[in-house]
Amino acid sequence: IASPVMYLLAEFDDAANLLAANPDATTISIDEPVEIPKNQHSRRQETGREEDDELLGTDDSDKTELLAGQKKSAPFWTFEYYQTFFDVDTYQVLDRIKGSVFPVPGKNFVRLYIRSNPDLYGPFWICATLVFTIAVSGNLSNFFIHLGKPTYRYVPEFRKVSIAATTIYAYAWLVPLALWGFLMWRNSKVMNIVSYSFLEIVCVYGYSLFVYIPTAILWIIPQKIVRWVLMVFSLCLSGSVLVMTFWPAVRDDNRRIALATVVTIVLLHALLAVGCL
Numbered sequence: 001i002a003s004p005v006m007y008l009l010a011e012f013d014d015a016a017n018l019l020a021a022n023p024d025a026t027t028i029s030i031d032e033p034v035e036i037p038k039n040q041h042s043r044r045q046e047t048g049r050e051e052d053d054e055l056l057g058t059d060d061s062d063k064t065e066l067l068a069g070q071k072k073s074a075p076f077w078t079f080e081y082y083q084t085f086f087d088v089d090t091y092q093v094l095d096r097i098k099g100s101v102f103p104v105p106g107k108n109f110v111r112l113y114i115r116s117n118p119d120l121y122g123p124f125w126i127c128a129t130l131v132f133t134i135a136v137s138g139n140l141s142n143f144f145i146h147l148g149k150p151t152y153r154y155v156p157e158f159r160k161v162s163i164a165a166t167t168i169y170a171y172a173w174l175v176p177l178a179l180w181g182f183l184m185w186r187n188s189k190v191m192n193i194v195s196y197s198f199l200e201i202v203c204v205y206g207y208s209l210f211v212y213i214p215t216a217i218l219w220i221i222p223q224k225i226v227r228w229v230l231m232v233f234s235l236c237l238s239g240s241v242l243v244m245t246f247w248p249a250v251r252d253d254n255r256r257i258a259l260a261t262v263v264t265i266v267l268l269h270a271l272l273a274v275g276c277l
Helices: 002-021 038-056 060-068 079-086 090-101 109-114 121-145 159-187 198-208 212-218 224-250 255-276
Strands: none
Touching (some): 090 121, 090 224, 109 198, 121 159, 159 198, 159 224, 212 255, 224 255
């Protein structure tokens, strides 16, 4: 016990001698917390952040591009480029379907539902579902119409699938392409014309066809008058979405050209409905 005590006394004596020789010396108490220099603390934080960035797979360049909204897009020949067109969740698709089935007067479908994130997922599957719905309903309708006739022998018509697919997908792509080109041409002549992107127009046309899916199912009913009433109802509902979307884009153009554009849109939509029926 004596040796540690003597050692401590010797340390205190040395400290006292140093204080006597230099009264301005700074002393540190054991109870006081030791302050870490700011530069060392910042270095530790920076090191921790760099480690977090490495774990998360992010770096300063990615952060800068994301904050500036200038994230580089992938080339069009890569899968990542087309993956962005299908980057939607179920709630967005359902919300857009509801907007196409229940159009609100004075509300622009593109600005309200599409412009934030136009997609091809909904239009592609809506067209595919409509193709098979029309083909199956057409065969069942033909079966119910001739049911009970002794000379009738049911044979499924698979060619209806190819006919429906060609018609619907051609309509959902070629008509938007023609409309987009027309709007771009008129926009170069009239400054106030609103121009939609090709993807936005395809998205509008694709979602506008959803109402024909339940209508095609009801076309199984073997009553011609019921089918035509359903067709007219679906045409009015679906056509109103197109009119309310594209009329603001052409209303500042020449009056005759604007009306002719809207009438052409409705007539082409009516031809598709009659063809499906």
